[in-house]
Amino acid sequence: MDIPYTVEVRPDTGLTNGKIGIWLFLASEVMLFGALFASYILIRTGAPSWPRGDSILNVPLATFNTIVLITSSITMVMAWASLMRRRFGTYRIYMGATILLGLVFLVVKYFEYSAKFHHGRYPSTNNFLAIYFTLTGLHMLHVLGGMAVNAYFWGPGAKLWKTNPVWFTNRVEHSGLFWHFVDLVWIFLFPTLYLL
């Protein structure tokens, strides 16, 4: 049996099922990160003293990573726009770039983490590092998850383009919504953890 409303719009919602599905999922993600942001506020305002992020963390590396993620958002949206223009080859280039930029983000994060560990700074060291590793660690898992889905649509999942291009375009749009959300979370994490 086919999945209903993947291509045509469902009359009562005015949406495809995939679109409403990804937005409901993102709503749950807002609450997941929201709970951790609330914890951050609680821990920080309750602490007798709190270090400024830039006294412990590497701001130039994080600024670079911010630029990398924002760039990956534009390549993601361009990948979708390429499919809308029926240019599959261009789609592959933009989607490939999105995946590679995600990889660059993770590699930079690896160097950041290992520098912390090298200096004996662990999640157990203090509350600042505990919330830093929790928030950035969870965010990193999201980058990894988004990359896995994007890689699927770049590789084996792209076969759908030949049989049902509209469905494939919708799937890439939904995957993009997740990817932009991951970018959006980082836009708030970066100043909160590194600059304040």
Added chain:
Amino acid sequence: MTSDHAADMTSDHAADIDRHVRVYITVFVALMALTIITVAVSYLDLPPAMAITVALFVATVKGSLVACYFMHLISEKRLIYAVLVITAIKFVALLALPAITHGNGYWIHE
């Protein structure tokens, strides 16, 4: 831009997409500029309250640009807005929890 556009990929939409792409590039440039502003402001050593206000204001502008244009929220269907309004109310309640805890006197001071 929404799924019904995707359902109808005719050449009529080619010009439409070209216009969207120009918007995406403008948004991208704005996001880059705002990132530089965020980092530059942090070097000014503003008083904490001021620094937090500026940093979160700029982050909110950046976040809104991503949500409105890259995530197409500027022209979305009502059901999605409804989901997001409920989410926003609960998100604000969640962030208000630390303040409520404080108000109730559960706070431990030195």
